[in-house]
Amino acid sequence: xxxxxxxxxxxxxVGTAAxxxxxxxxxxxxxxxxxxxRHSGHWTAQAIRYALVAAASVLLNALGEHFASDVAHIRYxxxxxxxxxxxxxxxxxxxxxxxxxxxxxxxxxxAIGVVERAAPGGTA
Numbered sequence: 841x842x843x844x845x846x847x848x849x850x851x852x853x854v855g856t857a858a859x860x861x862x863x864x865x866x867x868x869x870x871x872x873x874x875x876x877x878r879h880s881g882h883w884t885a886q887a888i889r890y891a892l893v894a895a896a897s898v899l900l901n902a903l904g905e906h907f908a909s910d911v912a913h914i915r916y917x918x919x920x921x922x923x924x925x926x927x928x929x930x931x932x933x934x935x936x937x938x939x940x941x942x943x944x945x946x947x948x949x950x951a952i953g954v955v956e957r958a959a960p961g962g963t964a
Contacts (some may be wrong), residue, residue, distance in 0.1 A: 841920055852916035856905040856923075857898050864894035867932075876941035886940055893935040900927045 844855035868890045872883065901923055908919030 842917060845916065852909050852920070853902050853906050856920060857902045860898040860901045861894075864890070864897065868894070871936055871941060876936065881941065881943075889940045890936070893932065893940055896935075897927055897932050900931055 841852070841855040841859040844850040844858055845852055848855075850858070868887065871890075872886060904923035904927060905916070905919055908914045908923055909916040912919075914922070
């Protein structure tokens with residue numbers, strides 16, 4: 841985020857959104873392999889649930905950065921740190937633990953079915 845703001849001239853909000861999106865890909869791989877490895881589930885269903893949580897996280901991070909840096913006029917690096925802690929502890933971790941990498945396969949089959957029906961040529 842800081843590199844995109846300082847090096848590329850992006851706004852803190854854009855840098856936050858880009859950083860959160862890139863971080864989401866890394867976080868899914870690490871979460872599945874190391875943080876929640878005992879949880880069962882098909883990786884595709886977990887990826888679908890993770891994408892939903894990550895999309896909300898990107899939005900929460902960008903909105904938090906906007907309000908903290910643009911509205912409250914907190915220096916963007918401090919704003920980034922504050923927003924990261926709040927979103928990470930208040931949204932990301934609880935949702936990954938209880939929703940993305942939860943035990944059980946019933947939700948996995950349902951999520952995969954939704955994607956199969958939505959895919960071109962999928963069953964209706």
